[in-house]
Amino acid sequence: MSKLIFRETKSSDLGFLDEIRGEELHKLHLDRFENQKKGFVKYLIVFNGKNPIGHVLITFKNFYSWHKFPAIEDLYVKKEERKKKFAKQIMGYAEFLVKTKGHNKICLDVETHEFWIRSFYESLGYEKISGVHDLKYFVERNGINEECVEKVNYFEKSL
Ligand SMILES: CC(C)(COP(=O)(O)OP(=O)(O)OC[C@H]1O[C@@H](n2cnc3c(N)ncnc32)[C@H](O)[C@@H]1OP(=O)(O)O)[C@@H](O)C(=O)NCCC(=O)NCCS
Numbered sequence: 001m002s003k004l005i006f007r008e009t010k011s012s013d014l015g016f017l018d019e020i021r022g023e024e025l026h027k028l029h030l031d032r033f034e035n036q037k038k039g040f041v042k043y044l045i046v047f048n049g050k051n052p053i054g055h056v057l058i059t060f061k062n063f064y065s066w067h068k069f070p071a072i073e074d075l076y077v078k079k080e081e082r083k084k085k086f087a088k089q090i091m092g093y094a095e096f097l098v099k100t101k102g103h104n105k106i107c108l109d110v111e112t113h114e115f116w117i118r119s120f121y122e123s124l125g126y127e128k129i130s131g132v133h134d135l136k137y138f139v140e141r142n143g144i145n146e147e148c149v150e151k152v153n154y155f156e157k158s159l
Contacts, residue, residue: 001085002084002086004047004048004053004090004093005046005047005048005049006044006045006046007045007047008036008042009029009033009036009043009055010033011030013029013045013052014026014029014030016045016052017029019078020045020052020053020054020076020078021076022079023141025139025140025141027139027140028139028140040059040060041073042057043056043058044057044090044094046086048081053078053081054075054076054077054090055076056072056075056076056090056093057072057074058070058072064133066133066154067154068105068156069156070101070106071106071107072091072106072108073108075090075091075094077090088124095157098159099159104158104159105156105158106156106157107157108121108154108155109133109135109150110152111150111151112131112151112152113151118153124157126155126157127155127156127157128153128154128155129154130153130154131154132152132153133151133153134150135149135150135152136148
């Protein structure tokens, strides 16, 4: 199994993040860099050797009313790199990081229609606590700020 390399994102990573996402989402990433500077989040970029393959956003400030613990908010693996167990390794590292910061629980949301992603998190020990919540966020695409609303179920795991 390839050993992945994890580090905090920095402003010079925008190109790598575009490569991972396959599109330019600069406002999204820049907002996360700002929140990282304030200590609200850890926005990690993941490399397989020199190749950027994914990212994960861990929030330590609860941005949603139903979140009670540090949350995994955006786990993403580059399309061409999927189904190689990278997401599993990334989740393991994110949980380790949250635990080393003194937390004994972690949480996340899964869109209600994402059945296999739900099974994936359940296989890692996450349990559904409540649902359904309306998760609202903004994404800027081609200079236009789009409000997105997702119906999600809320999950927690003891670390
Ligand atoms: C979700 C995501 C991060 C998974 O990344 P990945 O590196 O391909 O996942 P892994 O290879 O670690 O696989 C994890 C498990 O999910 C299963 N899986 C992966 N892709 C799957 C698919 N398209 N359909 C069904 N199961 C799938 C794998 O078989 C594996 O299960 P197993 O351990 O029982 O074999 C990736 O698909 C992604 O970035 N999707 C877009 C963003 C997203 O939806 N993020 C989740 C937000 S809640």
